[in-house]
Amino acid sequence: MLVSEVRENRYVLPMAFSESEIAQVxxxxxxVALITExxxxxKSGRRWSxxxxxHGEKTPSFSVNAEEGRYYCFGCRASGDQITWVRETQxxxxxxxxxxxxxxxxxxxxEDSNTGPARKDRQEFLTTMEKAVDWYHERLLHxxxxxxxxxxxRTRGIGGDVARRFKLGWAPDEWDGLTKALKLNEKxxxxxxxxxxxxxxxxxxALRARVIFPIFDPAGKAIAVGGRxxxxxxxxxxxxxxxxxxxxxxxxxxxxxxxxxxxxALNWAKDDIIRxxxxxxxxxxxxxxxxxxxxxxxxxxxxxxxxxxxHFRTMRNFAKRIVLAYDADQAGQSAAAxxxxxxxxxxxxxxxxxxxxxxxxxxxxxxxxxxxRQAVADAVPFLQFRLExxxxxxxxxxxxxxxxxxxxxxxxxxxxxxxxxxDQYVMQVxxxxxxxxxxxxxxxxxxxxxxALRVVEERPREYSxxxxxxxxxxxxxxxxxxxxxxxxxxxxxxxxxxxxxxxxEVQREIYEGIATERSLSEVIDDLQxxxxxxxxxVLAQLAVDELDRDYTADDVTAVVSQLIRSAVKFELKNVxxxxxxxxxxxxxxxxxxxxxxxxxxLLETARSESAEQDLRGWLAERSLSAPS
Numbered sequence: 001m002l003v004s005e006v007r008e009n010r011y012v013l014p015m016a017f018s019e020s021e022i023a024q025v026x027x028x029x030x031x032v033a034l035i036t037e038x039x040x041x042x043k044s045g046r047r048w049s050x051x052x053x054x055h056g057e058k059t060p061s062f063s064v065n066a067e068e069g070r071y072y073c074f075g076c077r078a079s080g081d082q083i084t085w086v087r088e089t090q091x092x093x094x095x096x097x098x099x100x101x102x103x104x105x106x107x108x109x110x111e112d113s114n115t116g117p118a119r120k121d122r123q124e125f126l127t128t129m130e131k132a133v134d135w136y137h138e139r140l141l142h143x144x145x146x147x148x149x150x151x152x153x154r155t156r157g158i159g160g161d162v163a164r165r166f167k168l169g170w171a172p173d174e175w176d177g178l179t180k181a182l183k184l185n186e187k188x189x190x191x192x193x194x195x196x197x198x199x200x201x202x203x204x205x206a207l208r209a210r211v212i213f214p215i216f217d218p219a220g221k222a223i224a225v226g227g228r229x230x231x232x233x234x235x236x237x238x239x240x241x242x243x244x245x246x247x248x249x250x251x252x253x254x255x256x257x258x259x260x261x262x263x264x265a266l267n268w269a270k271d272d273i274i275r276x277x278x279x280x281x282x283x284x285x286x287x288x289x290x291x292x293x294x295x296x297x298x299x300x301x302x303x304x305x306x307x308x309x310x311h312f313r314t315m316r317n318f319a320k321r322i323v324l325a326y327d328a329d330q331a332g333q334s335a336a337a338x339x340x341x342x343x344x345x346x347x348x349x350x351x352x353x354x355x356x357x358x359x360x361x362x363x364x365x366x367x368x369x370x371x372x373r374q375a376v377a378d379a380v381p382f383l384q385f386r387l388e389x390x391x392x393x394x395x396x397x398x399x400x401x402x403x404x405x406x407x408x409x410x411x412x413x414x415x416x417x418x419x420x421x422x423d424q425y426v427m428q429v430x431x432x433x434x435x436x437x438x439x440x441x442x443x444x445x446x447x448x449x450x451x452a453l454r455v456v457e458e459r460p461r462e463y464s465x466x467x468x469x470x471x472x473x474x475x476x477x478x479x480x481x482x483x484x485x486x487x488x489x490x491x492x493x494x495x496x497x498x499x500x501x502x503x504x505e506v507q508r509e510i511y512e513g514i515a516t517e518r519s520l521s522e523v524i525d526d527l528q529x530x531x532x533x534x535x536x537x538v539l540a541q542l543a544v545d546e547l548d549r550d551y552t553a554d555d556v557t558a559v560v561s562q563l564i565r566s567a568v569k570f571e572l573k574n575v576x577x578x579x580x581x582x583x584x585x586x587x588x589x590x591x592x593x594x595x596x597x598x599x600x601x602l603l604e605t606a607r608s609e610s611a612e613q614d615l616r617g618w619l620a621e622r623s624l625s626a627p628s
Contacts, residue, residue, distance in 0.1 A: 030066070215257070229246075
């Protein structure tokens with residue numbers, strides 16, 4: 001008998017499954033195994049307990065009954081079974097949640113063949129990704145063309161056993177090696193991000209001549225891949241087509257892969273994370289592998305994106321202590337406020353491992369694994385790390401040097417939201433710099449209340465910050481990032497930027513000067529002659545800016561996309577002004593706004609290149625038609 005409706009968590013949904021099939025899926029799903037993919041659970045008598053993922057708490061009130069297949073939180077009263085869990089954590093409706101669990105358990109559901117096309121596509125994409133990972137893996141292990149890749153990996157401390165553990169692979173230097181081998185059609189290529197259809201209407205692999213790092217979800221399903229080109233001398237293949245390859249290239253966003261929610265190696269690391277209560281966050285795949293080799297199999301990495309809100313939401317379900325195992329200068333200057341907010345919101349402690357200067361985890365693990373383990377054990381709170389970087393370059397021999405260092409330190413401290421925490425560190429600064437704490441307290445309070453006053457550098461000039469603040473206070477970051485790329489990687493962005501993208505006058509002055517193809521010195525001199533002091537100072541700093549990492553093709557696209565978004569947002573306000581002033585009809589204005597917003601959304605899809613060109617043309621056209 002078919003049930004016409006199923007009541008679950010007060011929802012009433014039409015169903016086309018039998019009650020026996022629903023019961024079969026529930027019985028086949030281990031609720032403890034399901035929940036521990038996202039939450040750390042510990043056995044407590046006959047029950048399992050952990051921190052509730054549905055509300056913030058410090059004392060575990062979330063309980064799971066494995067025998068009955070139920071969970072309940074004594075704090076927020078969230079409750080349900082296996083199907084409810086999937087619905088609430090993955091935002092699916094009842095039928096899609098049931099299908100997901102059925103696929104997981106290998107149960108065939110008898111349903112209308114016209115239902116669930118998205119689910120069927122997703123399953124096809126996952127199956128294809130698994131086959132692709134196996135194909136790449138076999139190519140690395142046995143392909144004669146992968147000899148250079150195997151040699152390179154050995155120099156990084158990655159032998160055959162490690163390559164097998166992490167399912168590493170090799171993408172041959174062929175246009176369509178994977179596509180032909182797996183007979184992939186256009187829908188699957190785009191749905192998995194494994195390839196695309198080129199301008200010649202030919203199906204083509206996305207990755208060529210790269211070491212492959214498969215990316216899995218917490219349940220161990222392959223959902224994406226990352227690729228790294230081989231450095232000389234391991235890449236001995238001739239390059240006669242003029243291609244300039246990015247060092248790293250990752251899968252795009254797809255129906256089965258979200259970068260902002262995914263942490264590389266969480267599927268392997270979660271058991272040790274739960275046992276230790278600590279999660280180590282790295283910058284790259286090889287750094288993660290190095291931590292595993294050094295006896296700390298609790299390391300993960302973001303996948304081509306900065307550490308963000310979704311990552312913290314995932315990590316807090318597994319551990320309370322998060323250790324950043326990379327130089328946190330960039331995070332310290334660009335995302336400190338966010339880190340402090342996430343610490344408080346998700347009730348986690350963020351620390352920074354003090355790695356030796358010039359060492360990354362992969363190199364240190366090979367040279368001195370004990371030093372790597374000690375760096376994690378001695379990790380200091382995020383704020384303390386930032387403060388130490390300010391003070392270690394201070395000139396404490398003179399009164400002026402101590403005062404300057406104190407001013408920089410107060411700017412750093414002012415960003416922390418807690419009065420109590422700030423005061424503890426104020427006393428440390430006063431003691432180290434031999435200053436009166438009563439003088440420093442009012443200053444840090446003033447800076448905390450008024451962020452606009454924080455215009456000094458966060459570290460003394462002697463330390464040479466990686467990305468220094470700019471002279472007259474904050475300028476729009478998308479524009480600064482784009483100008484930084486235009487100065488240091490002109491070939492990568494030269495044809496992707498136009499003046500209309502820069503809505504800030506100072507930044508547009510700089511861009512228009514650079515676009516003349518004169519030397520930077522000539523542009524700076526010209527800006528100074530015309531009295532554009534701020535623009536000349538900003539460009540002067542950009543010219544000597546020390547870059548903290550290599551920029552990948554994905555990085556460039558992300559910067560350009562963000563710059564376009566800012567420019568479009570600015571120009572849409574002008575459209576609204578034209579509408580109010582009668583220069584555009586309501587129909588034309590609404591159509592323009594709708595069309596532009598649709599293209600903005602496409603910037604994150606496989607059609608991003610076309611969307612970028614459309615928005616570029618629209619902004620240029622708007623500029624030409626703007627009233628003088």
